[in-house]
Amino acid sequence: MSVNELGEDERLAKDSFTSYRRSYFAGGRSNNTWGARLERIVQVIPDKLAFVQGDRRLTWKQFDERVNSLSNALLDLGIKKGERVGIAGFNSIEWMESYFAISRIGAVPFNLNPRAALDEIAYVIRDADAVAMIVEDEYARVIERVIEGIASSRHFIVYGVGKSPQCIPHGALDYDDLMTKYPSRKPRLRYRVTNEDFCYLMYTSEKTGYPKGVVWDGEQRVKGVEQLVYNVLLPSFDRYGDAKIFEFLFNLYPLPGLRTLYRLSRRFGFIRVAVIRFFRMTWGSGLMADVSRRLKKGGIKYIPVCPLFQASAYVQTFGNIAAIGATTVFLPTPYPLDARELLETIEREKVDGIMINGDAFALPILDELKKAKKEGRTYDLSSCRSITSSGVGWASRTKKELCEFLPQVVVMDAYGCTEFSIGYGSAAILEDKELPCAGATLPAKGGVYSLQAPFKVINRETGREVKSGTGELGEFVAEGYVSLGYWKRPVLTRRVFRVIDGRRCFFTGDDGYVDERLRFRFVGRGGKERINVGGEKVYSEEIMEVIKSHPKVRDVAVMGVPDKELGEVLAAVIELDEGEELSEHDVVKYCSQSFPAHKIPKHVMFVVSLPREATGKMEKRVLREFVESRLGSEAY
Structure with a gap:
């Protein structure tokens, strides 16, 4: 799929934070940086519990020391202020350590869904001009395949969640080794990290197309x-x-x-x-x-x-x-x-x-x-x-x-x-x-x-x-x-x-x-995401809310599909509660109690389970492919 097909036209090949930088009153301060916020917490409640995962428990002081060790490692690897470093993994203490360590040295963390499609993962890493990736071991092989040939990528660090990483690709660094090798004292920086600096590059969860990188400074x-x-x-x-x-x-x-x-x-x-x-x-x-x-x-x-x-x-x-x-x-x-x-x-x-x-x-x-x-x-x-x-x-x-x-x-x-x-x-x-x-x-x-x-x-x-x-x-x-x-x-x-x-x-x-x-x-979502049924604008969220209220319905997705007469019509894909039965006629009749004709789904399908991402959001591409395959020429 080409870049333009995914709505990525007018995208720059290169970018600089200078294009986004804003000035604030007393903006040279560092109180609204994650490094400074962590220091404040450690000063006030050093021995209070910061993170728990299974049998692991870290106080704020212990967490700060581990963040320092990783910060010193990243500095020694040559990672500079403003350079982007990705974190690929699910919720863990290591994810948080990585985020705060990257932030402490003035580099810029960015988020990555490790279960996204390979083309999406590659797109995000390239778009961020990532110099390094810190990756949960379960996804190390996937990320290794993706970063091959990405010129900006210099370092690949692999961690295990509460244990030594089980899979460390050739050339990758062991997270635990870095933690052991580098001191837990605060890193000495030759520059300041302030509220006005590049703080985070957060990628969106897109329903269509590739994710967009959202630029943040510390103040905002x-x-x-x-x-x-x-x-x-x-x-x-x-x-x-x-x-x-x-x-x-x-x-x-x-x-x-x-x-x-x-x-x-x-x-x-x-x-x-x-x-x-x-x-x-x-x-x-x-x-x-x-x-x-x-x-x-x-x-x-x-x-x-x-x-x-x-x-x-x-x-x-x-x-x-x-x-x-x-x-x-x-x-x-x-x-x-x-x-x-x-x-x-x-x-x-x-x-x-x-x-x-x-x-x-x-x-x-x-x-x-x-x-x-x-x-x-x-x-x-x-x-x-x-x-x-x-x-x-x-x-x-x-x-x-x-x-x-x-x-x-x-x-x-x-x-x-x-x-x-x-x-x-x-x-x-x-x-x-x-x-x-x-x-x-x-x-x-x-x-x-x-x-x-x-x-x-x-x-x-x-x-x-x-x-x-x-x-x-x-x-x-x-x-x-x-x-x-x-x-x-x-x-x-x-x-x-x-x-x-x-x-x-x-x-x-x-x-x-x-x-x-x-x-x-x-x-519902406006603009291009609204469904045009014979000239009438329809929001899929409005239809889903009503169908979900049916006592036999567990989950539902609604989308627009092409129609010869009306341009677009509604298709509802429904997951029923276990052991329940419902017909297409039942759904249409139920919707007709709340909606005019143009808001009633023309096509109703039932599935065992709706496809959802790890975030809980619907996998729209998978769902659309399913609906189009079911409807075939009927949709055109």
Whole structure:
């Protein structure tokens, strides 16, 4: 497949961070670099637990020393400030050590899905002009094949997760050997690493075409993910007066006197806003980390279940570290998901919260809970107070069932993009009549949401902000902590990163409306990803949400396929719950209760299992090939 066929036209062969660099007030500082943030945490809570994976446990001091050893090794290998170094592997302590070590010396880490197609892996490594790769041993042979002939690549380092690497290709370096060989003292740099420097090159998860590299400096990335945690928690703060949600927040930050403030805030709304302002002021400070660890034995423990090479898990994990010095717990077997191992880990480690990617992760967890109940097994999951999801759709029915098994849990559906650090969320509990999907709430004057990162919803045709409560569709435009642009794509950067009223904004391509309560309701991806059925624009996400609500449906994908009469029509590919039966007629009849004719799928197919990536996202290319093979000439 050619570059242009994948939508990569107008891409530069070479690029420089100089094209993206921005200046900030006191921008020469280094407080918003990952090296400086790690140093701050080590100064405040050196002996507190930083990472857990299986039987391995590292304090922040121990983790810092290992990061230093790897940093010194990378410097000795000749890796320079600003050069890109890729990390290919699933969630592990070694992944985190690699990321912080690359960052500490001012080099630039970039993410790579090691289970992506070979052409995609090769594309990302070439696009990044990678000088080195740090790779989990299971994927070493794959990466070895890919980097042959890539001129920029100079070094290949292989690690095992908690053990010596089992496969080290010829010419590759052993991660453990480097750790042993080099000192654990802080590396001596002949240059400074500042907030304005190239911090991270994060590749997107594309539905079509190759991933795009999103350029970040320290100011927008580090400070941004710290504020993300606060921003996602705002809906919970807004419901501070709800007893169950208060317990979730108190567990996060058990400040003396908070219960008294809780009782008063139920009578006086201004107290709630004052408490939230206090959280905002202390978020990311050494004070927050220190007090949290002193008041809550063991601190906050959190499991990113979905992979760190996807934006949703990355920003939440690094946000928790930056904001409160949280302990990150990785599963002993990070891929594929073993739901039983996850629940056993929550029970054993007394984990406070987990991060998943929608139904792709929630459904296996639900299956294991149901299986355990049937077999008379029990899990003590009382420590788990929150389940956060982002990046992939999460059906209300699935949320409700999970809440029935875990009644103490607050479920948070977060909305965000790779291109901006901030996330916007919703908070729900078992007792709620409505469990809202991912979205955001516009600020009301003087209210809780006036404290969040700003955004707009702009009508694509008029260029004006949409009116709330009218159903008027608009594009979500993010304003807070926005990336610097797309690597090697100046034309696309100018198109979607624009300045409005003096603020740098990112036009997400996501369409929705603002309801009467000022909440942005995501409808679907706009632009070219909308399906044109006889001149009517249809969002696949809207159709999937309704089909998923059917009690016999486990999962569904909807796409547009060519049609002789209408140009495009809808095709639905459905995975049923085990033992259930449903006909094409049943699906059409169910959809007709909610939609006009042009939104009802013309083609309905059933499969044993829908193809999903390691991130939980649908494998669109595989799915399209399947649908086209089933329809044949009928689709044309």
